[in-house]
Amino acid sequence: MKAKDKICEVAKELFFKYGIKKVSVTDILEKSGVSKMTFYRSYSNKEDLIIYILEDLNAKAMLEYKSMVEKDITFKDKLIELIALKIKFSKSFSKEFLLELMQLYTNNDNLIGRLSEMKNEGQALFIQEILKAKANGEVNEDLSVAFIIAMIEHFQTFIEDEKNLSLFNSTEELIANTMHLFCFGLSGISK
The missing domain is CATH 1.10.357.10 (Tetracycline Repressor, domain 2)
Incomplete structure (x- = not known):
């Protein structure tokens, strides 16, 4: 699975379970095992990720x-x-x-x-x-x-x-x- 897809899947899981406010980019990075740099290469911010989802x-x-x-x-x-x-x-x-x-x-x-x-x-x-x-x-x-x-x-x-x-x-x-x-x-x- 590509890093971008992994970020998306983990973010969906966390957002859908806990809501948007309670989930930080750091939470997504920790659970997905993806670096901050990889995240920001794929998405400009959390809002961009939500739109993608x-x-x-x-x-x-x-x-x-x-x-x-x-x-x-x-x-x-x-x-x-x-x-x-x-x-x-x-x-x-x-x-x-x-x-x-x-x-x-x-x-x-x-x-x-x-x-x-x-x-x-x-x-x-x-x-x-x-x-x-x-x-x-x-x-x-x-x-x-x-x-x-x-x-x-x-x-x-x-x-x-x-x-x-x-x-x-x-x-x-x-x-x-x-x-x-x-x-x-x-x-x-x-x-």
Whole structure:
């Protein structure tokens, strides 16, 4: 494993377990066995490493998402798989990591820009799936795509709100509840 990859894996493990604030570059170096010089050749600082980690997670999620949407299954089944995919990725990190990410970097234009680009990439693919599902009669044709996307953004804001995170035992549980409500409503019918 390359030094850069080792740093990334160790940092993910530490950040996801303890949060961002509690983990220093020194902690990452000690656990990975990599020198300070090697770290700074790969990443300019801890923030740069966090962006790299988020981009790596996004790339992996997008590969799985693209593979899922290419399947010849109903839109409802794709939503169920999307829920499972979101839950799988939410298991990767702790509530503390998500909270600190939102708190520490809400005023960081570089990180906000990258997160926005990642969100837009996934959203563009999802819009294509909504349009296909509307054409097939699987999604109510009276619902506008803009409204569906606005609701998704509303749910995303809900997920990122610290007081809502505190209602659940884990990020995974919060995302599962939110996605089920969005996809299947209060009836909970997902079969």
